[in-house]
Amino acid sequence: MVVVRRAALEIRREEDMVRVRRSVRQWADELGFGLVDQTKLVTAASELSRNALVHGGGGTVVFEALEDGPRRGLRLTFTDEGPGIPDVELALSDGYTTGSGLGFGLGGAKRLVNEVSIESRRGAGTRVVMTRWK
Amino acid sequence: MANGRLAQVLERHRAQLSSDWIREQTADGVLRDTRIDEAELRGQCDEFLALLVRATLEGGTNVSGPAFAPVRDMLERMARWRGERGFTPSQTALFVLSLKKPIFSRIRVDFEREPGALFQEIWRATELIDSLALLTTEAFQRGREAVIARQQAEMLELSTPVVKLWEGILALPLIGTLDSARTQTVMETLLQRVVETGSEIVIIDITGVPTVDTLVAQHLLKTVSAARLMGVECIISGVRPQIAQTIVHLGVALSDVITKANLADAFKLALSKRGMGIGARTGGV
């Protein structure tokens, strides 16, 4: 598998979220994803940027266009230096937590992509990697 | 440079190589196959030889290097061309492999007095032709996969006919198995037509769907939910007793989904929702 293109964006303010959504839309479009798949990617990215901003105190997202033989994919890696997710499994489940609202974003977002991996430790930040293949 | 000698052989004897090569392929029965005529074959051979000569002069025998890019492109095109016309992978590779014997003959003549160099050039030529033949096979494979993907897409499209039954009422008669990929396409096509026609009621008929397990039922319900988010009501018709059981099993609030045993009943219901009905003509004919 090869990374054919790579870029990064900062997520420090709310306006950045809008920029991330637009970039994801553009990258997905250029990779040839259909409209529904594009929308799924943008929506998942929106959830994760919000997590990074609201719960992580700000972070970055790395865009990578992938090529695995004939397959093409988009991989997004969201990193923040926030307090971390205490229970990753719970966050990934469909549990809908009110107030902090952490659970909902991740649980739903994982259904919008093909692969998700989360690394998070209390006090050590969070790293979420999502990939969608065409 | 030792490498350059093979290139010289190719260049010096290009015309002879071309005719020998075509004879090799004809002898193998390729021409008897009406899928390619002699003029077309000659064109391909000449083009290939011209590109090969230039590539070997520039880049030796390094087939993955930049000097061989035109050769690789031509082989890619040629392999796809043959794949589309039903040639087998072997027949396609044979295009390149049958060039060996003609080249060896030329090398043997040119290097008659240098047995050491003779072996070396033959070996070099073998490596070159074998690598190119492998490239051809890979290109053939890619071409095939592209055809399959395209046919799959066309099949998906064909199997999702959305019919306008009446003003504001669409019908989607599903036939065959419903899997994730198909459901996605079905949903997209249906909802797109909903927007295009401004229809508020959709009848999904599943009489032609052989198995409805929990997965398929979930897919159906996703379609219904998506339609509802757009302000469109769905009626599912062709519901057999087993399917009814599956839906109940899923714990779905039945009041959410209207189901009818057959398309006719569903259509009647849809009409009444739009304030219409079907009645017998009164009065004389």
Added chain:
Amino acid sequence: MDRIPILKMGAFLLVTIQVDMHDRLAMALQDDLSNKIVETGARGVLIDISSLEMVDSFIGRMIANIASVARVLDAETVVVGMRPAVAITLVELGLSLHGVRTALDVERGMELLETALADGPR
């Protein structure tokens, strides 16, 4: 900061969301709408999202909140014009927007509101 305009159409309020909304803007809309409903005594709210290319869980919850708040203020809400790709994604996301009425477009949304009001309280 720009605020999303709210139009008065007879007894109803019409909101057309055209921009790629960020969270603050969404919260401001919620506030503005609640105030406007009380101010005008509106009995219905139409939210036109036909320009939205994406609705995530935050925007979805905002819409559901607006509907709930409106109901407490004795007004019905209808969301119109959701795009197919957005609808499909929301379903996958698991957001059902229960309790929020929907319609294909503004015209049908208004018909729905008029019927709902004529029918009396739910």
